[in-house]
Amino acid sequence: MERKVSIFFKKWKTDLIRKPLVVYGPKQIGKTFTILEFGKQEYKNVVYFNCDHNLNLVELFKKEKAIDKLIVDLSLLSGETILEQDTLVVFDNVNDLEIIKGLKLFGSSNSLYHMIAITSRRENLREFKGVELQFKSMTEMDFEEYLWARGEKQLADLIRESFEKRKSCPFHKVALDLFHEYLFTGGMPEVVYAFINGYNDYQIHAIKEKIIDTYIKEISLNKVLIDIPRGIEAFYSIPSQLQKENKKFQYGLMGYGKRAKEYESAINYLVENQLVCRSYKIRQIKSPLSSCREVESFKLYMIDDGILFSMLHLNRKSIQTDESIKETLYENHIAKTLMEAGYSLYYYQSGGKAEVNFVVQNRMGQIIPIEIIVRAMSKAKSLSVLMKRYTVSEAYRITENNFSTKKEVRYIPIYAVFCLNDMKI
Numbered sequence: 001m002e003r004k005v006s007i008f009f010k011k012w013k014t015d016l017i018r019k020p021l022v023v024y025g026p027k028q029i030g031k032t033f034t035i036l037e038f039g040k041q042e043y044k045n046v047v048y049f050n051c052d053h054n055l056n057l058v059e060l061f062k063k064e065k066a067i068d069k070l071i072v073d074l075s076l077l078s079g080e081t082i083l084e085q086d087t088l089v090v091f092d093n094v095n096d097l098e099i100i101k102g103l104k105l106f107g108s109s110n111s112l113y114h115m116i117a118i119t120s121r122r123e124n125l126r127e128f129k130g131v132e133l134q135f136k137s138m139t140e141m142d143f144e145e146y147l148w149a150r151g152e153k154q155l156a157d158l159i160r161e162s163f164e165k166r167k168s169c170p171f172h173k174v175a176l177d178l179f180h181e182y183l184f185t186g187g188m189p190e191v192v193y194a195f196i197n198g199y200n201d202y203q204i205h206a207i208k209e210k211i212i213d214t215y216i217k218e219i220s221l222n223k224v225l226i227d228i229p230r231g232i233e234a235f236y237s238i239p240s241q242l243q244k245e246n247k248k249f250q251y252g253l254m255g256y257g258k259r260a261k262e263y264e265s266a267i268n269y270l271v272e273n274q275l276v277c278r279s280y281k282i283r284q285i286k287s288p289l290s291s292c293r294e295v296e297s298f299k300l301y302m303i304d305d306g307i308l309f310s311m312l313h314l315n316r317k318s319i320q321t322d323e324s325i326k327e328t329l330y331e332n333h334i335a336k337t338l339m340e341a342g343y344s345l346y347y348y349q350s351g352g353k354a355e356v357n358f359v360v361q362n363r364m365g366q367i368i369p370i371e372i373i374v375r376a377m378s379k380a381k382s383l384s385v386l387m388k389r390y391t392v393s394e395a396y397r398i399t400e401n402n403f404s405t406k407k408e409v410r411y412i413p414i415y416a417v418f419c420l421n422d423m424k425i
Contacts, residue, residue, distance in 0.1 A: 061102030107132030140187035186306020
């Protein structure tokens with residue numbers, strides 16, 4: 001399945017100041033598969049090392065600090081020849097600092113060897129950082145990539161064209177139906193593959209349950225033992241938190257007497273390792289938005305729509321019959337898509353009940369409010385209240401209707417949220 005990140009990998013390969021690359025992101029999103037496919041297409045050969053409990057590899061990097069000798073030892077360990085420029089060397093499941101120290105050698109000497117390390121633990125990057133390395137985040141498949149996998153690349157191009165030229169999409173209903181399909185599958189490659197190949201809903205649910213179990217195992221790797229059960233509690237509470245009318249994370253929903261101070265570290269761990277994404281409340285709009293956030297008031301979202309769909313125990317008819325469920329799924333989709341595009345997330349809530357679902361700030365410093373309107377909420381006025389109170393040059397409403405513009409507000413269909421990135425707004 002075609003992934004956008006492959007374009008980045010090709011540019012990295014030809015970069016004149018190329019450094020060893022560290023690719024990070026949650027498990028099960030296709031990091032290893034995508035990188036090995038890239039290697040297969042772009043190099044004469046690929047040498048792969050699984051670093052999980054690989055003591056021989058750790059010892060090798062501990063004792064050897066000369067690049068030429070390291071290459072000879074790595075070739076012997078793998079049983080394959082490592083060629084300058086023509087071999088991609090992949091280190092998977094990297095969690096050991098000794099291996100990263102070894103890779104840094106290749107980034108400080110204009111080396112002609114091409115190295116990629118893969119990790120699912122973003123917290124490790126605090127130790128891995130250095131000018132000798134380059135970093136790249138990877139996420140699950142977005143809706144555009146899902147359309148590519150479904151053989152609908154032309155439709156994906158039409159959606160982008162409609163967004164850029166501010167005109168109606170000629171296949172709006174088709175796009176909306178396929179988007180609802182995506183909310184069921186989510187963007188995990190294994191789930192998408194199963195759906196495309198005719199697996200039934202029960203089989204697909206079983207795959208998603210396996211992925212959820214993988215994330216619970218990731219939480220159990222927390223070095224602070226007391227935070228492991230708290231992290232699992234917080235993770236499992238997110239669906240019920242998002243079903244509330246007020247989606248602010250409430251500790252009491254996990255049980256009587258739960259307090260913020262007890263869960264702060266565990267929730268930070270979930271966010272830092274990209275197992276959930278967080279949006280902070282703001283009461284005023286000024287630059288930078290980070291100066292306005294209320295750290296004690298936030299919402300948590302799942303990083304995959306399909307996982308949330310299963311954790312809510314939904315069937316596919318739920319999207320068509322339950323407006324509240326639809327709003328929950330739409331909001332989660334927008335949150336995780338904006339987060340994956342590199343935005344810090346905020347939501348605006350005035351002294352009253354007026355709430356704008358998202359407020360983001362792009363790299364040019366522009367502040368953009370984004371409001372969701374499903375059919376049952378067509379008279380929402382929160383965005384108008386915000387725009388009258390603050391100077392905002394452009395705003396978005398995400399709806400189920402086709403593209404349109406009314407005054408300074410752009411109306412974007414929910415399936416086109418993937419178009420909202422720093423290159424476009």
